[in-house]
Amino acid sequence: MKRLTAEDLKARMTTYINTTYRLDVKEATEEEVFYALAAVVNEQVKPLWDKTNERYKSEQTRQVYYLSMEFLIGRLIESNLLNLGMLKEANQALQELGFQAEDVFTVEQDAALGNGGLGRLAACFLDSLASLNYPGHGYGIRYRYGLFEQRIIHGNQVELPDYWLKKPYPWEVRREEEACVVQFQGIVRMHQRRNGSLEINHEHTDKVLAVPYDVPVIGYENETVNTLRLWSAEPVSGAPDNSGDQEEFYHHLDFEHSIEQLSGFLYPDDSSYEGKELRLKQQYFLVSASVQNMIKQFKKNYRLSSKHFPEKIVIQINDTHPSLSIPELMRILMDEEDLGWDEAWEITTRVFAYTNHTTLSEALETWPIAMMQKLLPRIYMIIDEINERFCQGIWFDHKEKRDKIPELAIIADEQVHMARLAIVASFSVNGVANIHTEILKKKEMKEFHELYPERFNNKTNGITHRRWLMQVNPKLTSLIQDIIGDQWVKRPKQLISLLRFQHDKDVLEQFAKVKNENKLALANFIHQQMGITVDDQSIFDVQIKRLHEYKRQLLNVFHIIYLYNELKENPNLDMTPRTFIFGAKAAPSYHLAKEVIKLINTVASIVNYDKDTKGKLKVIFLENYNVSLAEKIIPAAEISEQISTASKEASGTGNMKFMMNGALTMGTMDGANVEIYDLVGEENMFIFGLRAEEVLDYYQHGGYHARDIYNKDDRVRRILDQLNNGEFGTHDIEFKDIYYNILYHNDPYFVLKDFEPYIEAHEYAESVYRDKMKWQRMSLINIAHSGKFSSDRTIQEYVNDIWKINPT
Template sequence: MFSKSMTDASNRDLYYVVSAITNEEINKNWLRSEKYYQKQKPKQVYYLSMEFLIGRLLESNLLNSGMWEVCNKTLTKLGFEPARVYKEEHDPGLGNGGLGRLAACFLDSMATMQYPGHGYGIRYRYGMFEQRFINGYQTELPDYWLKDPYPWETRKPEEAFEIEFGGKVHMLKRDDGTLEFKYEDTDKVLAMPYDVPVVGYQNKVVNTLRLWSAEPVMTGEEKQHDESQYYQQLEHHHSIEQISGILYPDDSSEEGKRLRIKQQYFLVAASLRKIINDYKANVRQSLLHLPEKVVIQINDTHPSLAIPELMRILMDEEGFSWEKSWEITTKVFAYTNHTILSEALEKWPIAMIQSLVPRLYMIIDEINERFCQSIWLDHPALRDNIHEMAVIADGQIHMARLAIVGSFSVNGVAKLHTQILKTQEMKNFYTLYPSKFNNKTNGITHRRWLLMTNPRLATLISDTIGPRWVHRPRELTHLLRYAKDRPLLDKLDQIKQENKKELAHYIHQTTGIKVDEQSIFDVQIKRLHEYKRQLLNIFHVIYLYNELKENPHLDITPRTFIFGAKAAPSYYFAKEVIKLINTVASIVNYDPDVKHKLKVVFLENYNVSLAEKIIPAADLSEQISTAGKEASGTGNMKMMMNGALTIGTLDGANIEIKNLVGDPNIFIFGLRSEEVFEYYQNGEYKANEFYQNDERITQILHQLRDGHFGHQGAEFKDIYYHILSTNDPYFILKDFEAYVETQQLVDQAYRTKGKWLSKSLVNIAHSGKFSSDRTIQEYATGIWKINQYKT
């Protein structure tokens, strides 16, 4: 490939060579799978998502193609370190958090379980951002992950589509009385497809993740413009390319909002065009039969414009009546809700949708009219609630409402989350459509998060119960009979220590901080958000620090607190919390009174590759969101699968973990979701009382107010004022005492090594329930009604 001898080759050269060899193997199966779908014409699922956090693909493609072990051996024999070669791959900047990682796990499970299912997303040139800490503050650098060629993508110019924005819509009456819609003065954008293979685990099935890139539509005239127009043209092209420029542009400005809507329409318009073209080419039946062959899953509200867009295609291009189009549309779409936070439910100003996609606005308006009318006529009991249910209300278009009205299935992602949707957030809709609502608890691909990420543990499991768990993760429960087996627990301990040693080495390399490998590795890794309560975690650290300053001989088990998190660039409070954690770390880590007992490490630029380093080494998994706020969580599942014990609230999937492992094997604390809801309803919570009555809280808040931490005087006054002036909406002060007490139980439990390891093994044994294979099986049979590919 590079006209070099092996002795001159770099790790990067090897990365591209191994990728090329792997692609040869993948491409044969990819073609085979596509031919099968064309010939057999099965019903297929299309997963529409603004994010696919796929992580590095070389190792997982090698593993799934059955070539991982031989490749590792060969690279070693040639004098290369496999890990260094694999590290040459950039993490694709195609996602941000749990939503995007879930989408990636789902694609992996669909291919492995031989379901015909494909992903559709946007090929962002820049990821969210690369995070660096400068003086403890988060600084955002561009994440240009595509600066080197990406070996897994194939550009398909012959399948590009023109997408139209803006312009004017004219309604014309045909001779037969039907209406025709003509578009004028639209801005055209080219949707250029790039396909990435999704490789099933050792089964020769390869599905497709199609990513759309926005490019200018080049006409013959444009190419012949004189120089004066050349720069104007460049500017125009730049604004077009912005559509696939960056994941989640900052929408605090008018321009940012417009760009997000453009991205969302761009994704759904291009994807629907492709889905319908394939249907016509392969199925060759009227689009009346579309729901028999196509199901489209909307991952959160971002792709909701797909609903009016399919209506537009069916009516304006295919000539169907409104009634027929609506019948087809509502049988094709299924919607997954990922949030209970009302501020996170998308709403767009009418004027914006009207100017960017005028025909779609007309359709949404009609959907809304008909929907409100149907409630008024058919459901008199709900008449007073029409305003809370209307797709268009208060000058805004409510995307979640559009998604519910236009789909045949609405699912939450954990039992508690779905329950809250039915009884609180979407209660009116549940009354209207009880049969639409269902639960599908999230899952993770155990092949990546255990087999690949923690090979030592995977080997121990296979040596103990055989390898069938790789295909049937529920068989991990066979480990339960070894919960008291001392020799096995010793091996488990040894593996955890080796993983901790590797992470300690990485921490020292990247931060200069030396951590105690024997200490408890206490880990909180997730997006930084108030409801996830990283603040509660650092308050506990400050409390321990204060205790040790008062009594340096205090008997506590040494701990290393490990954080990984990005804050959205415009989320001021979250960035303050990052600065606080880093400041506390800079004091705690170098204080001779405490340095053998406490260490605080905030690792930069949290992403999939960093998670793969941290998770196998975690002892304690922090899942401490305010109850009723976290839809599910998947970090809780990944750490449990790797033998960490969970400290958490009764929130999201924590409840389901607790029900499986039993109370002795998890550390639960804090308010329950119904208590939180009650406080919100009755307004009886008084944060001020906790501030005045609990000296530990008083001391911590005064330290923030008075500049005890930080060199610029009262640097964290804002956090102090924020908590008290907003009455602590996430109940950090209320849950503080219960959290501290439960952390003391963790400290005590860790001292009895045998018991701790036994609890750890019980967690691993029950983690198979949280494989995304189980989740996909439930989607396939319960929502999609699709069949497995029979080879």
């Protein structure tokens, strides 16, 4: 397809504004110009999208479907323009029309379809699938409201509704003709047919209409456009005949309201029974609509019997949230396609692959039996039968594991264990970093690994370099292309060619200049947003991620308090100025995490305005962290804080984004930090703290006493006493929960244990920073090795080892 020039874009946008808004371009707002540009992009995308679908159908190609409760896609305008090869032309066209591109692009709301790394990973995977010409599509939920819009008021996190769909979303296409019905509750009746088979009737159900909205996923300069299908819950048209039954009528009204909730909120508060039930309904809504749709498309496109389903379809479930798709496929194959159990099970276990994203036992999903029986009676019956056959198989075929049945059983302790269901029914189970997969095999899922060693494999996460380098850091991209050409754009591992220039002073100075320009841009943004002036010559030290105890924002804050105490004692301390930048949301019901946000902001309010610090210390908490905010921060970062308790972070992808943009990792040997370490070596990052095996040993055998460190280390004691006595805060009970969690719950994430090595690592980092050329050389070496962490590499490994699909 012919690429549009800047002149073409100007002409088409002008025509759109003239005809749609009856305005001259000079009178148009940024919002009107944005919708005009989006309309031009969609004109380019539609024929490519249609041709891609037609190609998949005509070539009868095997396809992968990525099922995820989250797709954190962020804004799409720049990404779509970049992948169509029109971003520079669009920037030029907007400028010539009298508009700032950034002002036009920021009209688009971040699509609030996810929360953290899990959802962003799914978005990167879809980008790589399309860019590598693979037939792969996503299925998710079209949440009307995101997690929440975060505001910081008096230092506290305040949650406001994140209604991201209040303006039209230009990228989605409603496909009402492909809607399907999802059923909840009801009564299951069985009848034996004359041939001995069972006929299943699911009666008196509550029905919900699942309406798909399709979002195009555009490959990079290759004319492939895949699909992200998002389901919206709507009432089934036509009111039921209540025959004057008032109770039934009110039940129906109540259900109509609950339908809206199904695709209403990302992560409903599940601290109550009703919230937990809504979350389960959301999961089934996603998988039932998706699996029904897959089978319908399969029959339409391939005209084969369902027995051939695994030859043409592979389903990757992103964590346990979509694992109800397993019994749902069994239900359809048996109840609607009339297959027997053995045939249905053989098909199902050849279709599903499962990605695990956690080593946290509390994050391994379970559902109360009673809740599932009531809400999904037929699905529970199938899970119960899967469990029964699985346990019998262990009893008869693995006698040495009979005593392990309670910890292997899918249904145990009045709970349905979703990770166990996913492992039993999938042909592949993968972790997302080498260390994570080894912990799964040797500890968390040891018994399953011994049963099915051939199923377990590792697929280290990745990020799309198109978005996280080319789009967010055009100056760095341009410099790299000037130095080594542009072959790395299609083959990111070729960034390794930068190593030839690690001792070239002129090249290193050019890299330093780009970083300084990005720092200045972020400093201006911070001043614009918060009215705070930060020193753009200071070290920009960044921790942006979900707020969780294991990610240890608290360790970072303790270090800041330590530095502040040092400066208070000696205001003339020879210290390189530092700006600590945070971005994080805490789950609304996660009290301790919200306390840490309050602490960060309280420390900021004291440190930033204390004259004794002489501007050497600034603390910035940027509210409402999301993809667009990350895109502003990451290019300017110099230290990347990846300081989770070793063994707790499955992989991380923020570490990869920072590395690709030249920040140096301050981290524990956890998640993908280990693989960054394997590439760049200890001399090009700052590693500290307990190793995973030490943490796991403490958990298993004890031997750690936080109070001993409190008693021996006067720096630690002073910080904790400051929290306890109200020195940080407006009253003396403000941060007592943090104090008690550390000392009376024995510091469950080893903040005190890692405090001293963390301080030492930072002191070493500061000494290195003073040698500008050494720092810049380390930064270049990190960028050069970052190509390994492109999601293109990850997807290729999934394709080769799991999915077995071919590019078209």
